[in-house]
Amino acid sequence: MIDTSPSLALVLLVGFLVGAGVYLLLERSLTRVIIGISMISNGVNVMFLIAGGRAGGPPLVGSTAPEEMSDPLPQAMVLTAIVITLGLTAFLLSLAYRAWQLNGHDEVQDDLEDRRIARLAESNEVPARSTDDAGTTLAEEAALARDETFVVPGRGTRGRRGPGMGLDDEELR
Structure with missing residues (x-):
């Protein structure tokens, strides 16, 4: 029988990344917000890979038997999430840079x-x-x-x- 339970270390890693990311997301500094969003997205990506099941062979027809292949859907979702996170991070970095140019700091002020x-x-x-x-x-x-x-x-x-x-x-x- 194949063990399909996730590794406890990976589950703890997801909890730590998402928890620390939420903590940083609630700060006033845009730099910390950017790091927090990156940590949350990395935690969710690891969670997708954990939910994808056991590791297997590459999901290419002809190279691996179908029952030994890994599920390609979580891999595609993580790849898409990485691209979206990269775009969001670039946008937030440009906002932080502009705030630094205008104010000399990157703290979000009260409205x-x-x-x-x-x-x-x-x-x-x-x-x-x-x-x-x-x-x-x-x-x-x-x-x-x-x-x-x-x-x-x-x-x-x-x-x-x-x-x-x-x-x-x-x-x-």
Whole structure:
């Protein structure tokens, strides 16, 4: 009988790579995020190979008996995942390089608008859910406070600049 259970060392390797990758993915530094994504993808690739079953001969017709061949599908999936991860890593490296050029560091900053809306929610000026008859939410209240026009799904365009795209006739000229 052939033993088809995966090696405990490989299972532990998958757990370590995915766990460490998730930890690094939650950091603010783009360099650590890139390393975390690479670790997660490598862990998932090893998991695919473990799930593919036992090692066998090359999956080429005529070179190995069909019952001794390894499954080619996990190998193809891992090869595809490697190419996708390479493209994603190149994109993230370009983002990190650009952030380094602009800011001198690669830390992701808090979004100013998110902090502003959080402050509005904490203050007593605008409740988390407005009680007006139109059912205006906190995000809509914040947009109204900035004198912007926004589209509410199912209710059309709202704002203080009229029903168009939010621009006055003078601004269009």
